Amino acid sequence: MTVTRFAPSPNGPLHLGHAYAAIVAQDRAARDQGAFLLRIEDIDGARSRPELAAAFRADLAWLGLAWREVLPQSQRIATYAAAADTLRAAGLLYPCRCTRAEIAARATKQGPDGPVYPGTCRPGTGRKHPVEPGPDVAWRLDMERAMAAAGDLAWLDERRGPQQARPGAFGDVVLWRKDAPASYHLAATVDDAADGITVVTRGADLFAATHVHRLLQALLGLPVPVWHHHPVLVEADGRKLAKRRGAPSLTDRRLSGEDGIALTADLRAALFDTGISLSEYVNQAP
Numbered sequence: 249m250t251v252t253r254f255a256p257s258p259n260g261p262l263h264l265g266h267a268y269a270a271i272v273a274q275d276r277a278a279r280d281q282g283a284f285l286l287r288i289e290d291i292d293g294a295r296s297r298p299e300l301a302a303a304f305r306a307d308l309a310w311l312g313l314a315w316r317e318v319l320p321q322s323q324r325i326a327t328y329a330a331a332a333d334t335l336r337a338a339g340l341l342y343p344c345r346c347t348r349a350e351i352a353a354r355a356t357k358q359g360p361d362g363p364v365y366p367g368t369c370r371p372g373t374g375r376k377h378p379v380e381p382g383p384d385v386a387w388r389l390d391m392e393r394a395m396a397a398a399g400d401l402a403w404l405d406e407r408r409g410p411q412q413a414r415p416g417a418f419g420d421v422v423l424w425r426k427d428a429p430a431s432y433h434l435a436a437t438v439d440d441a442a443d444g445i446t447v448v449t450r451g452a453d454l455f456a457a458t459h460v461h462r463l464l465q466a467l468l469g470l471p472v473p474v475w476h477h478h479p480v481l482v483e484a485d486g487r488k489l490a491k492r493r494g495a496p497s498l499t500d501r502r503l504s505g506e507d508g509i510a511l512t513a514d515l516r517a518a519l520f521d522t523g524i525s526l527s528e529y530v531n532q533a534p
């Protein structure tokens with residue numbers, strides 16, 4: 249059975265781009281009489297605002313969508329810890345105590361997520377004394393070893409065709425943080441498997457992240473779904489919609505009395521009279 253999901257982070261209100269993503273996910277499931285799930289991605293306790301999850305549900309209902317909600321990320325920490333343990337036991341993670349500023353000062357390359365980690369704490373690379381595990385360290389994936397251990401990394405994007413994961417451009421990504429605790433990459437990958445997601449629908453702005461997720465699936469022995477990276481709504485000038493540039497939130501629109509069902513119909517037809525259009529926006533790993 250086809251299972252899709254909409255996985256918003258309650259760090260800020262939903263806007264039109266989220267509405268479009270949720271509609272794509274629901275419609276993709278409906279095409280196969282499948283299931284459409286809602287997963288609240290509240291892994292980052294410092295940034296998450298619990299009251300937003302209730303607003304998200306009200307917004308989605310106002311749009312006329314129907315979903316089944318699964319466990320939020322804040323209730324799944326033990327499964328992320330188990331996945332990190334598996335990778336650690338395979339010798340693929342190492343502790344890192346670099347600050348953002350240290351990384352920014354030493355990095356020589358930019359990856360899809362920002363500066364590529366210069367390898368300072370990687371065993372046998374930078375520091376004279378190995379970094380001791382402890383509560384104040386992050387855990388990074390040794391990308392080179394991980395890629396060597398993973399083997400074939402084929403994946404399929406329904407819209408763009410067969411792909412081969414090339415996660416190397418990300419460098420040694422953090423999978424376990426001091427504070428968050430699991431990274432988006434680890435949490436989303438583990439969750440999609442646990443939730444039985446068969447088609448991962450999300451914006452094309454997350455296309456590059458799939459290279460890392462496909463690698464993690466190989467390392468953790470998780471099932472490999474199909475991906476559907478949909479175009480992203482952009483302003484007329486090609487920039488992503490953003491609240492700070494005046495894009496009203498779905499909650500604002502709902503509370504102002506706008507007809508949510510009509511908005512859904514407009515988004516489905518991609519008929520915009522607002523200067524908003526769709527863009528592929530693909531940030532592909534080189």
Ligand code: GLU
Nearest residue numbers: 255256257289436449450
């Ligand atoms: N939680 C992510 C976001 O709000 C979406 C992640 C995903 O769809 O994989 O941007």
